[in-house]
Amino acid sequence: MKTVLTAVASVAILIVFLIIVFTLSSSWDAIGDVGILDFLFGTQWSPSSGAYGAAAIILGTLLVTLGAIAFAIPLGIGAAIYISEVANPKARNTLKLVCEIFAGIPSVVYGFFGLLVLLPLLQDIFQDQLVYSQSWLAGSILLGIMALPTVISVAEDAIHSVPQSYREASLAMGATRWETTIKVIVPAAISGITAAIILGIGRAIGETMAVMMVTGNATIFPDPIWNIFSLISTITGILALEVPEASVGDLHYSSLFLLAIVLMVMVLVINLASRIIIKRMKRKLGVEPPRQAIFFKIGLIPSQGSFGDWISEHKGIITAAFVYLCMLVFVWMMASLFTGDLTALIVSVVVTAVVFAVQKVFEKIDSTVKQQVAHGGLTVIMVVVILILIFIIGYILMNGLSAIDWEFLTGVPTNGGRDGGIGPAIVGTLELMAGTALISLPLGIFTGVYLAEYAKDTKLTKLIREAIDLLNGTPSIVFGLFGLAFFVRVLDFGVSMVAGWFVLAFMIMPVIIRTTEEALTAVPHDLREASMAMGASKWRTIVRVILPAAMGGVMTGTILSLGRAAGETAPIMFVAAVSSSTAPYADSIFDSVMALPFHLYYLATHVVGSDAMQYGTATVLLVIVLGMFAIATIIRNHYNKKVKW
Amino acid sequence: MKFGLFNKTEKPSSDPQSEEKAVQSPSAPRDKNTEEWENNGQFIFAEIPSDDIAIDIKGINLWYGEKQALYDVDLPVRRNAITALIGPSGCGKSTLLRSINRMNDLVDGCRIEGEMLFHGENLYDPDVDINSLRTRIGMIFQKPNPFPMTIRENITYGPKIHGIKDKKELNEIVERCLQQAALYDEVADRLDTSALGLSGGQQQRLCIARALSVNPEVILMDEPTSALDPIATSKIEDLALQLKKEYTVAIVTHNMQQASRIADYTGFMYLGKMIEFSETGKMFNKPIKAMTERYLTGRFG
Numbered sequence A: 001m002k003t004v005l006t007a008v009a010s011v012a013i014l015i016v017f018l019i020i021v022f023t024l025s026s027s028w029d030a031i032g033d034v035g036i037l038d039f040l041f042g043t044q045w046s047p048s049s050g051a052y053g054a055a056a057i058i059l060g061t062l063l064v065t066l067g068a069i070a071f072a073i074p075l076g077i078g079a080a081i082y083i084s085e086v087a088n089p090k091a092r093n094t095l096k097l098v099c100e101i102f103a104g105i106p107s108v109v110y111g112f113f114g115l116l117v118l119l120p121l122l123q124d125i126f127q128d129q130l131v132y133s134q135s136w137l138a139g140s141i142l143l144g145i146m147a148l149p150t151v152i153s154v155a156e157d158a159i160h161s162v163p164q165s166y167r168e169a170s171l172a173m174g175a176t177r178w179e180t181t182i183k184v185i186v187p188a189a190i191s192g193i194t195a196a197i198i199l200g201i202g203r204a205i206g207e208t209m210a211v212m213m214v215t216g217n218a219t220i221f222p223d224p225i226w227n228i229f230s231l232i233s234t235i236t237g238i239l240a241l242e243v244p245e246a247s248v249g250d251l252h253y254s255s256l257f258l259l260a261i262v263l264m265v266m267v268l269v270i271n272l273a274s275r276i277i278i279k280r281m282k283r284k285l286g287v288e289p290p291r292q293a294i295f296f297k298i299g300l301i302p303s304q305g306s307f308g309d310w311i312s313e314h315k316g317i318i319t320a321a322f323v324y325l326c327m328l329v330f331v332w333m334m335a336s337l338f339t340g341d342l343t344a345l346i347v348s349v350v351v352t353a354v355v356f357a358v359q360k361v362f363e364k365i366d367s368t369v370k371q372q373v374a375h376g377g378l379t380v381i382m383v384v385v386i387l388i389l390i391f392i393i394g395y396i397l398m399n400g401l402s403a404i405d406w407e408f409l410t411g412v413p414t415n416g417g418r419d420g421g422i423g424p425a426i427v428g429t430l431e432l433m434a435g436t437a438l439i440s441l442p443l444g445i446f447t448g449v450y451l452a453e454y455a456k457d458t459k460l461t462k463l464i465r466e467a468i469d470l471l472n473g474t475p476s477i478v479f480g481l482f483g484l485a486f487f488v489r490v491l492d493f494g495v496s497m498v499a500g501w502f503v504l505a506f507m508i509m510p511v512i513i514r515t516t517e518e519a520l521t522a523v524p525h526d527l528r529e530a531s532m533a534m535g536a537s538k539w540r541t542i543v544r545v546i547l548p549a550a551m552g553g554v555m556t557g558t559i560l561s562l563g564r565a566a567g568e569t570a571p572i573m574f575v576a577a578v579s580s581s582t583a584p585y586a587d588s589i590f591d592s593v594m595a596l597p598f599h600l601y602y603l604a605t606h607v608v609g610s611d612a613m614q615y616g617t618a619t620v621l622l623v624i625v626l627g628m629f630a631i632a633t634i635i636r637n638h639y640n641k642k643v644k645w
Numbered sequence B: 001m002k003f004g005l006f007n008k009t010e011k012p013s014s015d016p017q018s019e020e021k022a023v024q025s026p027s028a029p030r031d032k033n034t035e036e037w038e039n040n041g042q043f044i045f046a047e048i049p050s051d052d053i054a055i056d057i058k059g060i061n062l063w064y065g066e067k068q069a070l071y072d073v074d075l076p077v078r079r080n081a082i083t084a085l086i087g088p089s090g091c092g093k094s095t096l097l098r099s100i101n102r103m104n105d106l107v108d109g110c111r112i113e114g115e116m117l118f119h120g121e122n123l124y125d126p127d128v129d130i131n132s133l134r135t136r137i138g139m140i141f142q143k144p145n146p147f148p149m150t151i152r153e154n155i156t157y158g159p160k161i162h163g164i165k166d167k168k169e170l171n172e173i174v175e176r177c178l179q180q181a182a183l184y185d186e187v188a189d190r191l192d193t194s195a196l197g198l199s200g201g202q203q204q205r206l207c208i209a210r211a212l213s214v215n216p217e218v219i220l221m222d223e224p225t226s227a228l229d230p231i232a233t234s235k236i237e238d239l240a241l242q243l244k245k246e247y248t249v250a251i252v253t254h255n256m257q258q259a260s261r262i263a264d265y266t267g268f269m270y271l272g273k274m275i276e277f278s279e280t281g282k283m284f285n286k287p288i289k290a291m292t293e294r295y296l297t298g299r300f301g
Ligand SMILES: Nc1ncnc2c1ncn2[C@@H]1O[C@H](COP(=O)(O)OP(=O)(O)O)[C@@H](O)[C@H]1O
Pocket: B064, B069, B087, B088, B089, B090, B091, B092, B093, B094, B095, B096, B107
């Protein structure tokens, strides 16, 4: 049995290998003909004239992500502190759950919401600044919202896992809870909070549908470079937009694959960084022994020279000065988008001075009042976060529920999608989910069993774990590209349901593996021993005793990830999904299918006058995805209550 | 035997024969009876002039949710002396100690009744400023818990919170507190390295130094040596003896020898009740309650 499991677990390595091989080989022409440097630093991207310089796209990706994270940091970290330190402990789980719902909303629904609500709203507010309705700002806000659940949940875990003894020690010295939070808890959790931010960046950078729907996908440099009202492009958006247009084998096609590789490298760097930081955090909290030499090295001992002394003497002032300088520059940049440079300078100086004054006053006030103010602020942040969520879901459901009737649910789209129903899309999504489950469940669960029960600390195990981590971090659109190169072309499945199955299955496999492994390792050892002591074989023990005991966790993970698969657009848009209703229902698994998320994307971006259909489609998609989320939550709670180790 | 004698004079109504049995067979109902008997009546056997009482605890009842953890506990804590609390684990020593600087306020569902007088003021008055209260009554915990900062930052943390900014003044505080905690010589050359690099015993002394940094009047210690080796333990004990000259110390210990070595007064607790409180010498030589005697001689059911 062990050999079989090892073989299944190794599939993860095979998939990573295939992804690398096929993206690399597909991008080979571009590497040769365009050249890496010209590709990375070329400023002109114009497939029609054969110019493939991706600098604007790469920079655009970074800028949109930067904006997103600037938006997500205050909200995300504030909410995390609120949940861990301010909220009633009983409310903690509920609040965390609410934040998880954010993560459950499909990217395309965010994009749809952005198109319908955010863009008009921004255009009202910034009439004079916005030339087009789409903008960098809109992309960053949407991505920021999408990064929130990641930031909140990782940061909250980090803050919450700071030992209670630190809190007690600080409070016992007469510090208020707020002082304790800001001076002890947050510094102690700072690595974890940083990791949260980095993972949030990783999430934002790999997102496709939401950004491509609101940024305009213009391969230009914002002018000036901080012009958040400019059109902009991102790697994912360009891929989603141009891959269907490019013909196989030409330079455009291969340049797009090279673009995907750049994206993968970016994500890889981000994930490595977060891993290193999390390790540092563990060391700091004494989970792992401190590396004393490092403390000496990084200058916690004051340096000898007089300049070094001066720096360490005035560390606080220097940091503060730097922060204020950054603020000054930032406010100037933003203000200069609205008025002349000189007025902007005045505005920025005034704003900075006011902030400085407010901070000075805040320092002086009584620490109990300080705590009230701070906790009040955190409460406001939490409320804002929840309101955003309620608004997005509420707005779509309010408008969509009225569009839904029997004909809508079962009918075939007519008049280019403006009339009729979405029956084929619903059926297609269900078919995709079923096939995905069929492939990902055995792969995921067997691999999870292998890792939890059989894996020793060998090279192979390490490699498998690395591969799973890599898959987990791979942006969904890259799976789509890989599927296009491998299943659609090499295996010649064509654009087909079965290609979609495999791509989605590979994409959600890591989550199933991880939750299975976690659930299995949580089963207490006595249970194993009891069964083995009765002479049951290891495999029998696993199947009869351990897997059933871990069923709650396994099912939760599976349902959650299938819900995610149901909402994904980017991976299936090249390999499985079609918009036309020429042959709406697939006859065989080698036919293309309609799918809810892709249908929504298509209607929202290509079919003018299909508003009611869009709302209806978005509502059905939300109901399916959030319904699965709810089922998973109920199962989890049920098992948590029933099984108490 | 003098123990026996004491028992008889203190318990005229009890039949010595049955008491003997209760000692030998620790059957539950018997123990319950004994306990009830033991708790009816007096359990404070030390005369402390009221001027010398730093904290006067009177009739404290405490509940964790539905569960009562302290029953009518009295405890006079004498100024510039060491008061020890002993008793089997789970008897409520930590609970009592933590209620003195209101650390139990942090526990959800914790409710307390009774009086704790500190400078004639009830610590549980609604208008008591809990932060300044905790500044005046510091606490040392069972497991050393220095902050993950440098040694210096650990000690300047409290003073900075309370508004001291002057570098020189802070440096003086660091030196004074480390000296008082008998740690200065060992760490003088690495004040700016992480406190987590210190040994367990050093960490605990750092925690004591940190507690001293805000000039408390009272220092509460909850089994401060239970995680330490014998040498580190004896250093902390010496330190406690030094500290009582300037501070009032209350210490919970699971180690009777420790109480007998350092404490001036000792309270013995059992199942949330104060069974006997008296001068340490008296308690260890002639315990008044039979239950105390059984505990001290290690014959405890
Ligand atoms: N935070 C808490 N919540 C509920 N019960 C508690 C809590 N802390 C202590 N207890 C209970 O109160 C009783 C006394 O505990 P404690 O004061 O820690 O005893 P000791 O320090 O003497 O070992 C025990 O029965 C314990 O289970």
